[in-house]
Amino acid sequence: MTKEFRTLADPETVRETIADLDLGGGTERVDLRAARGRVLAERIDAEIDVPGFDRAAMDGYAVQASDTVGAGEADPTVLDLAGTVHAGENPDVSVEPGTCVEISTGAVMPPGADAVVVVERTDEIDGDEIGGNDDDSDDTAIEIRTAVAPSENVMLAGADIAAGARAIGPGTRLTPREIGLLSALGVDEVPFRTRPRVGIISTGDELVPPGEPLDSERGEIYDVNTNTIAAGVEAAGGEAVVYPHAGDDFDAMEDLLRQAADECDLVLSSGSTSASAVDVIYRVIEERGELLLHGVSVKPGKPMLVGRIDQHDADDDAEAAATDDSSDETAQSAYIGLPGYPVSALTIFRVFVAPAIRAAAGQPEPATATVDGELIAKQRHDEGRLRLLSVGLIEDADGNTLVYPVDKGSGATTSLVDADGVVEIAPDTDYLAAGESVTVQLFDPDVRPPNLLAVGEADPALTELLDALDRPRFLPLGSREGARRLRNGVPDIAVVAGPTDREVEAVELGGWSREWGFVVPEGNPYDLADLADLVDNDIAFVNRDTTSGLRTSLSNSLAALADKRGVSRHSLVESIHGFEATVKGVESPARRVADGRADAGLGLRTTAAKLGLDFVSLGDQPVRLLGNPDRIEKDAFDTLRDALATLPEDCASLAGYRFD
């Protein structure tokens, strides 16, 4: 077999190679109660008539239709009442000419009867009225005020579905409706396509399962791909089998991969970005299986493996018969290696692997999973391979879908939730222009764009505000980036804290003020009282990055202090130990203080209170919500205004906030 690993396979080749893998697909019988969403393996024919008997379809009187010929309101026919039949009873009476039987909806038609007169077109008359003796029920008679045809108001046996008829075809996905029809047929166990068993192996010594302690000093991170891909496998109709991580050396990896191959139809490895783990897997597949493809010409996702792994059972045979043709029949399981970065792994899984799992499980492709929209920002493309660009969606005031790239690095796990789908950009495209119409493949047919997209400064009161909205999305990129993106027309609102250096055309939606300063250890051991103390003492400080409004306020205060002292701002900065040690989150400097890794951190009074730390106030700064003038008619702004009105109450526990 010739293998070409030097060139990356094109996406169509990858699809075909994966489609040719055998992912199982047998049949199993499952209780009807667990049948929802499963796919019928075989046609089901009715084994019984439904209903199983001629059944009264209305409350009334069972009659012989011929007795009612000519009956009408003006000229009723009178029939003797011979008895009664209720639903669930075997009739103990028959209908002879001139008689009738009271009958309930659902009851068995008594022998002799062939039609039902509805009760509304009848009247009961007792024996006296028709000249009988006294009020013995035997003498009751019924006045029939309408004629009925044979079978009228009767559902004949088998009229719903007859024994032997085709009920539900193979390949049907069962919803409550099909479950209803199968119940009517008395079926309580159904043959389904077996769910392909998909083994998931996490590689990379640095990965730790969520819930266990993490040693960041050693560079450990939580394993993201195992749970993500397992959920994806289940959504596609497969059964996910998660294998514990077993070390990155050859023997351990070989054992793990072949155990998974023994137990599963498909083995997915995923997790590590480390070259060593990938190299080990590569060697195992080459030596203990068959490598079909190495690398796909797609971004993200280039490092992808497709192949097969020998199962243990077949191993001895295969070795014994190595020179024999029968070795071609070595039992193997399918293998696909996903890239390590979560966004890449999930994208490759969704595009190439999930369709194969759905096919093996007999699951239909999701009905609607694309949305057309207008690209807001120009997107350059200088790759020689197909780009699957992660994008977010937002609607304008007219309900049109706008599309913007989500450009966090592929190592970021937050881009998993900040994006709604991908746009395919062909290899020969130079760029997509702003305003261009694009088709977005949603990550999931149920994805709905956020109602409100906000970009800017993270803030505890904003967090409360977001909780009061329906499907908001907030990108905590800092005040400066919020204002910049608003100028470019991307978000619905920018959240801007502190002084702004450049104006942006926007609708002021309101805001609040927050008290900022230094978060210090409990008891303020360095007796920090103001900014001058930070400059003049040897205090380990932690700053925020330059996108933050807190950083801007600090810089302005430093400039004022420099003016007052008649020195350069730079000289003050130089004398602050850790001024360039910036961290990302609104709580991050305070958390370094809490950890004992710093003596003071730039932050908010409310954060100090939350973490049980002390606080040195440097002032209040405004936080403003700036609305995109083109979007202000969106319904979400009404909800936002309502939420702003109750925000002071929701934020009663936040220290240092003013809402006036």
Place this chain on the structure above:
Amino acid sequence: MTKEFRTLADPETVRETIADLDLGGGTERVDLRAARGRVLAERIDAEIDVPGFDRAAMDGYAVQASDTVGAGEADPTVLDLAGTVHAGENPDVSVEPGTCVEISTGAVMPPGADAVVVVERTDEIDGDEIGGNDDDSDDTAIEIRTAVAPSENVMLAGADIAAGARAIGPGTRLTPREIGLLSALGVDEVPFRTRPRVGIISTGDELVPPGEPLDSERGEIYDVNTNTIAAGVEAAGGEAVVYPHAGDDFDAMEDLLRQAADECDLVLSSGSTSASAVDVIYRVIEERGELLLHGVSVKPGKPMLVGRIDQHDADDDAEAAATDDSSDETAQSAYIGLPGYPVSALTIFRVFVAPAIRAAAGQPEPATATVDGELIAKQRHDEGRLRLLSVGLIEDADGNTLVYPVDKGSGATTSLVDADGVVEIAPDTDYLAAGESVTVQLFDPDVRPPNLLAVGEADPALTELLDALDRPRFLPLGSREGARRLRNGVPDIAVVAGPTDREVEAVELGGWSREWGFVVPEGNPYDLADLADLVDNDIAFVNRDTTSGLRTSLSNSLAALADKRGVSRHSLVESIHGFEATVKGVESPARRVADGRADAGLGLRTTAAKLGLDFVSLGDQPVRLLGNPDRIEKDAFDTLRDALATLPEDCASLAGYRFD
């Protein structure tokens, strides 16, 4: 409290009344592995920085950015190699000015380093080249051919998400993507909205659970609503609790309803069409709870109850304090009584109950669940209430959706699968004209119309043909109705067996012939040889209804025999015992013979063979597929032609068939 039961409640009132019921909605913690599709009860904030350390984003060399100033292809900088850091290792080396450290993607940045130069912009040079002693690795140096800025190719601690930041908002439905972000945060247990527990009680003594034996003589039928509604409850995000049926008397029903009230947030009763069971429930709710609504002005679904049931726990208190205000606080569960007929029950459930369950479970409303289409057939409407008309969908050759009413009685369970959704017809509408544009509420957002709609004669070869198609729908209404509907432009194809009395404009798609005659007991105990024997002997016969092509062929043969004998056809019919005893399915007469309920039945040779019976041939009749000329360009017809080509093979086991 004033209750108005005389007038039916309008749909909006019913919606509001149900929305006011308390369906639970607490919080429970669930393993992240079981989190897919669940709805977050609370906001989740990051408890840790992700990544938890400054992390190399590329393979290369960790450096002090200031050492690379001015470096380029033409003018490289050379740095001493001080060591190596892999992913998952605690760095045991630091980067001093003039040195660098080899680093892998994902590894911890060593102390002193603030940037990474990617390996592609470097070259390793050994000690000799720079004048050192020998090839001791301590002397290895690295040529750096590019300048890097501080933080370049480094993902700073917290850059993905910082500790304290808002990660996922309350009310978010978890997909694999959110599961990925939560994994990155180390979260392994998540607070979810509790799924409302919904008790399902089946009423009606005539109902038997699927899988158990059925006594049709007593009018028993299988319980359809329990499984259907349970599947619907689960699809809406509730937990279905099925209660065994316990008899229709007051005490048994009261015990069952109050046990369910004790254990569930909502009790749904459903199942019986019998007035007595409904009356008992009505009384229980009035005496042991509170009836809020009785009847909704919707068709189907008029008989609907909404109320509350007292829980047992609260009972004693309530009786003791009957005159006290505190009796208002009796613990109660919500109660909704659904109509008995399956289509009505599921429609009312879908329209009124499922939204309330979704709201309590925090599940979003399904994204897209409507389709616009053109009504093919005029629909009269003379009701004074809102009609939810069950409709089927089919596409024309241009992909437009066509809509036709599904007009089986509401007692039919097959209409569950023969319809795709409902069209609302307002109370004041007289009729919808053919060609009118209507909006169809799909039963499920995943509903897709069939690819091919066939109407006509049921036939075993047709069954095989349908199995070879993708999403066909066949309505077995007989040859005559197939031809009639094709004239009205509804189906894609009509399936017509035997002679036709009226021509229909159609495209002949092919067909086959089948041998028809009498199915008789094994050994043919009456020595039936031809039609004359049936006429001349006292044989219990079972016929097919007049819509069937088999019946038409039999009638033609009778006419020929009457001609030959010089008697009226009617006289021959009169002498056949059971000529008017018609049954519905293609196998139904034969099954009566197999059961011993008849001596001969109209049917096919292949049915006799299947059931182990004997057969008396009366000839062959053609079965023809007639294509709708307006639809013939649909892709499904290509699939149909392919399937027809292989049909002779697929039908090799059918006796009496000819495909030529």
